[in-house]
Amino acid sequence: MSDVDTPGVPNRGADKTHNKATFSDNVNCQAVVDFVEATVLVVRVTPDGKYWIAGLRNGRIKLMPTTGDPNSNVQELQVDEDCTSCVDIQCVPPVSSFPSEKNHRLIAVYASGAVRVWYYTGATPESRLLATHREYTVQNREDGRRFSRRAVFNQLLACSCSLDSRRFVTGGEDCHIRVYDLEQQESVRTLGLSCASERVDGHVMRICALKYHPRGSEDEEYSHIFVSGGWDDTLHVWDDRFEHSLWMFAGPHISGSDALDIEPFSNTILTSSWRHDKTLLQVSETFRYSSSKNKCVYMMTPNVTVIFWGQQFQR
Numbered sequence: 080m081s082d083v084d085t086p087g088v089p090n091r092g093a094d095k096t097h098n099k100a101t102f103s104d105n106v107n108c109q110a111v112v113d114f115v116e117a118t119v120l121v122v123r124v125t126p127d128g129k130y131w132i133a134g135l136r137n138g139r140i141k142l143m144p145t146t147g148d149p150n151s152n153v154q155e156l157q158v159d160e161d162c163t164s165c166v167d168i169q170c171v172p173p174v175s176s177f178p179s180e181k182n183h184r185l186i187a188v189y190a191s192g193a194v195r196v197w198y199y200t201g202a203t204p205e206s207r208l209l210a211t212h213r214e215y216t217v218q219n220r221e222d223g224r225r226f227s228r229r230a231v232f233n234q235l236l237a238c239s240c241s242l243d244s245r246r247f248v249t250g251g252e253d254c255h256i257r258v259y260d261l262e263q264q265e266s267v268r269t270l271g272l273s274c275a276s277e278r279v280d281g282h283v284m285r286i287c288a289l290k291y292h293p294r295g296s297e298d299e300e301y302s303h304i305f306v307s308g309g310w311d312d313t314l315h316v317w318d319d320r321f322e323h324s325l326w327m328f329a330g331p332h333i334s335g336s337d338a339l340d341i342e343p344f345s346n347t348i349l350t351s352s353w354r355h356d357k358t359l360l361q362v363s364e365t366f367r368y369s370s371s372k373n374k375c376v377y378m379m380t381p382n383v384t385v386i387f388w389g390q391q392f393q394r
Contacts, residue, residue, distance in 0.1 A: 109149075110149050110150065112141075112150055112153070114133070114141065117139065120134050121166065121168050123170060125183075125185075126170055126172060129144065129145060130143060131144075132185065134166065136165075137164075138164065140157065140168065141155055142154040142155070142156070142199060154199075154206065156206055158195070163190045164190040166188055166236055166237075167188050168185055168238075169185065170186075171185065171240050171247075171261065172243075172296065174243075174244050177244070180198050183200060184196055186238050186247050188249055189235060190234050192233045192234065192235060192251075193235075194211070194214065214232065214251070215232060217233075217255045233252055233255075234252040235251040236285060236286060237286060237288050239291045240261075240291065241291045241302050243299070243302040244261065245261055246258055246259060246260055248289050250285075250289050250307060250309070251286060252285045255271040255281075255282075255286075256269070256289070256307060270319070272323070273322070279327050281315065281323055281324055282313065283311045285309050286308070286309040287308065287309045287336060288309070288350075289339070290305060290306050290307075291305040292304040292306075292343065293343040303318045303319045303320055304316065304318055305319060306341060307324075307339075308331055308338060308350060310332065310333070312330060312331065313328065313329050314327070314331050314339075331350040331351075332352045335351075338352070
């Protein structure tokens with residue numbers, strides 16, 4: 080029997096016909112790439128604009144050229160023994176003084192707790208895995224932080240790379256943020272909530288989005304600043320040299336790795352949320368990270384039924 084004749088089995092051909100993507104007049108569809116074997120969870124573009132990068136639910140990473148037909152030259156980055164979801168990808172920003180290999184690196188995080196640093200060229204034989212890290216859950220105790228001895232992998236959800244290309248951070252289910260040194264290829268610090276009862280200086284639920292400050296490419300102090308958000312309806316501003324957050328803003332419920340962005344000159348933080356009943360889009364402006372003048376500029380709820388999973392400032 081075919082899919083059409085089998086009860087309870089959807090007609091995939093019919094779905095493609097009826098659910099054809101539509102675009103506004105000012106958007107031109109270059110091509111459609113159909114990964115029939117897996118759902119696409121994250122899409123990025125390389126800093127030089129030459130490749131699209133797609134992370135799939137089966138753990139594979141696909142590289143496709145941005146010019147010409149992307150279906151004709153799809154390259155793949157994969158570790159055969161790990162088929163868990165690739166949930167976020169970030170390219171390491173290129174630096175003019177770096178050799179070619181360092182200017183073609185990407186960081187990928189997986190639901191299995193794996194963190195992988197890849198060297199990519201678009202040509203599979205030359206692309207290769209540079210480093211693999213495994214994260215285990217952290218349990219908070221009154222006498223301080225400790226890693227679980229039961230070897231429970233931390234389900235990762237987000238990552239971000241500093242604009243000076245020296246560090247990156249990861250976040251996920253265990254509410255803690257790891258700071259990695261790209262030169263040493265190791266985790267150098269774990270950030271999280273302190274035991275202090277008078278302040279909230281870390282997350283208490285899973286972390287879903289991370290974003291380093293874009294001004295870090297020009298200002299050394301800003302190169303250590305990043306923002307995080309997640310399920311606990313809080314937004315935290317961090318310095319990756321310190322274990323606890325510098326500042327907290329309550330409000331945004333964030334579930335997607337693309338739900339945070341920073342405008343570098345006005346220090347405006349843009350967040351988005353999937354919730355219908357309350358705020359769907361929040362913007363907060365931080366005048367100084369150590370100042371008490373940090374405030375929410377406005378919160379907007381659209382008049383249409385829509386769910387926000389991600390957004391970005393126009394640059």
